[in-house]
Amino acid sequence: xxxxxxxxxxxxxxxxxxxxxxxxxxxxxxxxxxxxxxxxxxxxxxxxxxxxxxxxxxxxxxxxxxxxxxxxxxxxxxxxxxxxxxxxxxxxxxxxxxxxxxxxxxxxxxxxxxxxxxxxxxxxxxxxxxxxxxxxxxxxxxxxxxxxxxxxxxxxxxxxxxxxxxxxxxxxxxxxxxxxxxxxxxxxxxxxxxxxxxxxxxxxxxxxxxxxxxxxxxx
Amino acid sequence: xxxxxxxxxxxxxxxxxxxxxxxxxxxxxxxxxxxxxxxxxxxxxxxxxxxxxxxxxxxxxxxxxxxxxxxxxxxxxxxxxxxxxxxxxxxxxxxxxxxxxxxxxxxxxxxxxxxxxxxxxxxxxxxxxxxxxxxxxxxxxxxxxxxxxxxxxxxxxxxxxxxxxxxxxxxxxxxxxxxxxxxxxxxxxxxxxxxxxxxxxxxxxxxxxxxxxxxxxxx
Numbered sequence: 001x002x003x004x005x006x007x008x009x010x011x012x013x014x015x016x017x018x019x020x021x022x023x024x025x026x027x028x029x030x031x032x033x034x035x036x037x038x039x040x041x042x043x044x045x046x047x048x049x050x051x052x053x054x055x056x057x058x059x060x061x062x063x064x065x066x067x068x069x070x071x072x073x074x075x076x077x078x079x080x081x082x083x084x085x086x087x088x089x090x091x092x093x094x095x096x097x098x099x100x101x102x103x104x105x106x107x108x109x110x111x112x113x114x115x116x117x118x119x120x121x122x123x124x125x126x127x128x129x130x131x132x133x134x135x136x137x138x139x140x141x142x143x144x145x146x147x148x149x150x151x152x153x154x155x156x157x158x159x160x161x162x163x164x165x166x167x168x169x170x171x172x173x174x175x176x177x178x179x180x181x182x183x184x185x186x187x188x189x190x191x192x193x194x195x196x197x198x199x200x201x202x203x204x205x206x207x208x209x210x211x212x213x214x215x216x217x218x219x
Numbered sequence: 220x221x222x223x224x225x226x227x228x229x230x231x232x233x234x235x236x237x238x239x240x241x242x243x244x245x246x247x248x249x250x251x252x253x254x255x256x257x258x259x260x261x262x263x264x265x266x267x268x269x270x271x272x273x274x275x276x277x278x279x280x281x282x283x284x285x286x287x288x289x290x291x292x293x294x295x296x297x298x299x300x301x302x303x304x305x306x307x308x309x310x311x312x313x314x315x316x317x318x319x320x321x322x323x324x325x326x327x328x329x330x331x332x333x334x335x336x337x338x339x340x341x342x343x344x345x346x347x348x349x350x351x352x353x354x355x356x357x358x359x360x361x362x363x364x365x366x367x368x369x370x371x372x373x374x375x376x377x378x379x380x381x382x383x384x385x386x387x388x389x390x391x392x393x394x395x396x397x398x399x400x401x402x403x404x405x406x407x408x409x410x411x412x413x414x415x416x417x418x419x420x421x422x423x424x425x426x427x428x429x430x431x432x433x434x435x436x437x438x
Binding site for chain 1: 280304307311339343344346347348350355358359361
């Protein structure tokens with residue numbers, strides 16, 4: 001079964017635990033743009049990504065967004081089972097940024113395995129600590145980095161992620177990632193364009209001078 | 220032994236695990252103002268607070284600070300053993316805000332127990348998730364709340380924590396908690412004073428109209 005090779009601590013589970021998971025796991029395809037988890041209402045279960053990309057973000061009362069972290073192939077999505085973790089006291093939204101295939105382990109099965117298995121609980125700890133680290137990075141960014149550096153970092157990350165310098169992305173979506181109003185993004189992108197760093201067309205942002213972007217971050 | 224009643228999952232550990240901890244745990248007194256953990260250099264071990272108060276914060280390159288969370292009586296301090304958690308990828312500083320008494324479990328003993336014991340690993344998960352929640356709250360605050368509301372919330376928390384309306388605290392220290400320059404704090408406190416909310420004297424901030432502060436937050 002392909003699933004077993006994707007499940008992180010599979011070989012450290014007991015035969016009974018493995019059987020319980022195998023008997024209850026389901027496979028699901030999530031189309032791009034679909035919301036898989038929204039606040040505390042949802043509790044689909046533990047998700048294990050086969051392929052695709054998920055984005056976790058929070059939203060203000062006014063509907064402003066900021067991206068917290070992303071998940072890729074082979075990543076495990078804990079917060080879609082957050083109803084089973086009573087110390088998780090915040091609302092997060094998780095959406096598919098690309099067409100995504102996941103295995104889903106029901107919340108109660110996930111809880112039972114985590115309660116029994118030290119390797120599983122420790123693996124969850126690693127995930128939690130790594131998300132924690134990402135949020136700490138974000139705090140440092142928004143507290144102490146100016147917006148031009150944050151935008152430069154975002155554009156470089158996106159070009160690496162998409163494998164192209166020509167990003168199909170609107171200024172509003174960039175704003176949603178960075179927690180900033182569209183106007184602020186537009187203003188900074190126009191400045192970048194005047195500096196010969198990017199080229200803007202309707203619906204695209206093309207990075208034409210990546211070294212200059214990198215230099216901007218290091219300054 | 221008093222220690223056992225402070226250790227969260229003591230009764231769920233095996234006799235061997237209990238013995239290992241009992242044989243290696245030490246008791247330490249930390250004077251107010253002392254730094255117990257600083258970035259990745261330090262790894263004192265898992266700390267369990269008997270009495271006192273610890274503050275965890277991060278620092279910018281320029282020396283600006285922002286408080287991430289605090290620990291009180293009976294709390295467990297994971298990050299003083301962060302060398303044992305490889306996914307913790309950030310530097311945090313932890314200082315004693317009051318005279319503090321802790322039990323310290325050596326890092327390798329902590330690691331061995333966490334690896335073996337599902338209850339211990341799950342307890343760590345709860346702590347991690349609750350700190351994670353605190354940082355998410357902080358992100359929401361700094362992204363979407365204006366500074367007057369953040370300062371109002373801080374003053375109310377402090378008066379509750381210290382059990383007095385007359386806080387012995389400098390504007391610089393308030394700035395360190397909130398990640399803001401001293402001048403910004405002073406300006407806002409003077410505005411609060413002009414509104415009859417606080418009374419300022421050298422080295423103290425007295426909250427004279429708490430209901431008004433609460434109203435400010437709810438607005």
